[in-house]
Amino acid sequence: MSTTNIELFFYVIFALSLGSYSAAFSVRWPTKCFYLWRKEAHHLLSIPFIDSKDSIKAKRSHCSHCSHLLAWFDLLPIVSFLLLKGKCRYCKHSISYRYPIIEALHLILCLPLLWLPLDTYSLILHTTLISALITTTVIDLEHKLIPDECCVIILICALSIHLLNMTLETSVLGILIGYCFAYSLRLFYSTIRKQEGIGLGDVKLISALSAWLGISNLSALLLCASLVGILYTITFNKGGSEQIPFGPFLIFSGIIVFYL
Incomplete structure (x- = not known):
């Protein structure tokens, strides 16, 4: 598949965006599952379940340490991580390397698709x-x-x-x-x-x-x-x-x- 520079640019954006969502999903999905499993276990054993729902609430992307909501310029795949030197803009806590690694994996494994028919x-x-x-x-x-x-x-x-x-x-x-x-x-x-x-x-x-x-x-x-x-x-x-x-x-x- 022959691509122009503009098409390549938009494809890279698409792949990195999927990578960003993938990284977030890989954190949130297990958290939600473990919460629901604990809740079900307590229900089956007739034990009161008082665990907070904060960990599974659907909300905008935020820092996992200071809970500050992140702006769009904090969420640019790979770019934001590099510009912020791997630290949260607000609390200066280190950002997990999982995010840029997963985003980079999307590029590495998806870019060869452009050379296929x-x-x-x-x-x-x-x-x-x-x-x-x-x-x-x-x-x-x-x-x-x-x-x-x-x-x-x-x-x-x-x-x-x-x-x-x-x-x-x-x-x-x-x-x-x-x-x-x-x-x-x-x-x-x-x-x-x-x-x-x-x-x-x-x-x-x-x-x-x-x-x-x-x-x-x-x-x-x-x-x-x-x-x-x-x-x-x-x-x-x-x-x-x-x-x-x-x-x-x-x-x-x-x-x-x-x-x-």
């Missing part, structure tokens, strides 16, 4: 899909959770892409076979080992990735993810003491399979 609609869908994958990776690494919201976005974008390319059948087959295979593997492992080997979130993620990559790339996706996972375990988790989320390996492998 994609029309504008497909470009937007692929960019949104990759943003959802990055968000899922961050949350799964930190909390070992895979948001259903992200899987739904990946699924919708994948089906829309294949519908546009007249290859919807390979996407639907990917969903069905990917889900059935992963769920069967989960059931088999839990029956033999009496413990969970693959979470339901991973099963949904495999199904969503299969919808994107198609049935023909399912074996390559699982093989690559398994090899990367084994390599990581041998290198960094030799004793097996760390519980490793499989989602990031699936996502990394999915992006590699897509580009290659």
